[in-house]
Amino acid sequence: MKASENATDDRKPFLSDIMEIRRRARQHIQAGAVTEGYRADRQTVLRLLNEALATEIVCVLRYRRHYYTAAGIHAQAVAQEFLEHANEEQGHADLIAERIVQLGGDPDFNPEGLLTRSHSEYSATEELLEMIQENLVAERIAIESYGEIIRYLGDDDPTSRRMMEEILATEEEHAEDLRMLIQALGAKGSTQTGDGHEAKGNKSQAPAAERGSGGQAEGQEGDAGVQARHAAIVEGRKGAQPQAGGGDRAERGKGGRRPHS
Numbered sequence: 001m002k003a004s005e006n007a008t009d010d011r012k013p014f015l016s017d018i019m020e021i022r023r024r025a026r027q028h029i030q031a032g033a034v035t036e037g038y039r040a041d042r043q044t045v046l047r048l049l050n051e052a053l054a055t056e057i058v059c060v061l062r063y064r065r066h067y068y069t070a071a072g073i074h075a076q077a078v079a080q081e082f083l084e085h086a087n088e089e090q091g092h093a094d095l096i097a098e099r100i101v102q103l104g105g106d107p108d109f110n111p112e113g114l115l116t117r118s119h120s121e122y123s124a125t126e127e128l129l130e131m132i133q134e135n136l137v138a139e140r141i142a143i144e145s146y147g148e149i150i151r152y153l154g155d156d157d158p159t160s161r162r163m164m165e166e167i168l169a170t171e172e173e174h175a176e177d178l179r180m181l182i183q184a185l186g187a188k189g190s191t192q193t194g195d196g197h198e199a200k201g202n203k204s205q206a207p208a209a210e211r212g213s214g215g216q217a218e219g220q221e222g223d224a225g226v227q228a229r230h231a232a233i234v235e236g237r238k239g240a241q242p243q244a245g246g247g248d249r250a251e252r253g254k255g256g257r258r259p260h261s
Ligand SMILES: [Fe+2]
Pocket: 056, 059, 088, 089, 092, 167, 171
């Protein structure tokens, strides 16, 4: 009995809090999801989310450009990966825009100033290995800046933080995909000669490893399966079979956020 009495005593102040919470919720209904209990600096959060939105839009544009312009003996496998990433970046942009509106802000889709707002860069390179490198650099920039946004949000806006954490996890997968592709292409480039594209890939191999994956060597052993998968994709694509690249992605279970694929 004593325990239940204590429980009742503990609940009383909480119940009166509920009344207060309800009163406050009714007070500014037009504020939507933003209540008086929202602890973050809303304007700063909106600015950061709009920067993340711009970053995602630029990533969509860059990946799509690379998808359509990738050329060379290994292009189809790589282009398929670019397309999947582009679609997932579009999904991220949609999530972020939705959250901005929930917070009572304006999602900024204005093409003017897009690159200034974006953390990542656009690249119109036409060389396959450089495309992968540029995308890996952009992913690593996104990983860094999203990590900062997540730390900033902390417990002040847990909904935005969880969204950014989910997005961050996907960007890390993207970076890993690209690193594996560089490895697979490098391996092919170093074993095959007599083809213009192979020679190009071979030449760029060293800077790719340095730029994209500082200290990645330690991961190679444990990633043998993924590495083999990507190598197999590259190998399979030599015969130009357009569907093989899409299937492996489905196994990962990205929480069903693949709106366009
Ligand atoms: Fe993204």
